[in-house]
Amino acid sequence: MNDCLFCKIIAGEIPSTKIYEDDKIFIFADIAPTAPVHWLAIPKTHIASLKEVTADNSEVIAHIYEVAAKLAAEHDEFKDGFRVVTNCGESAGQSVFHLHFHILAGRAFAWPAG
Ligand code: AMP
Ligand code: ZN
Numbered sequence: 647m648n649d650c651l652f653c654k655i656i657a658g659e660i661p662s663t664k665i666y667e668d669d670k671i672f673i674f675a676d677i678a679p680t681a682p683v684h685w686l687a688i689p690k691t692h693i694a695s696l697k698e699v700t701a702d703n704s705e706v707i708a709h710i711y712e713v714a715a716k717l718a719a720e721h722d723e724f725k726d727g728f729r730v731v732t733n734c735g736e737s738a739g740q741s742v743f744h745l746h747f748h749i750l751a752g753r754a755f756a757w758p759a760g
Pocket of ligand 2 (some may be wrong): 650651652653654691692693743744
């Protein structure tokens with residue numbers, strides 16, 4: 647998807663601070679962090695949002711959570727708790743339409759969400 651910001655980040659056309667990469671997913675630092683740790687985990691295949699997830703492409707989401715758990719175990723900021731969240735659609739706050747999971751750690755998080 648040529649015009650997608652996150653596809654361009656995966657392709658290296660737009661710089662990012664890489665945290666993790668494998669053949670299926672890319673994890674990088676959010677440009678406007680809202681917590682001491684604020685990463686974005688994205689599938690390398692363009693999926694616009696959670697609305698586009700089906701039995702054919704959902705495997706990558708399990709993989710993102712598996713890698714998030716591994717990274718959480720490796721980083722001290724996650725030891726007291728952390729949050730993984732995806733915003734789906736404009737009213738939920740989605741601003742980039744390439745499926746992404748915010749991985750947040752290093753402070754307490756309020757609930758319910760605002
Ligand atoms: P959302 O609002 O849930 O769609 O999240 C999009 C996130 O992408 C926001 O937290 C932005 O700060 C982040 N973001 C936008 N552009 C970039 C960029 N070039 N590099 C890293 N993060 C970005
Ligand atoms: Zn994309």
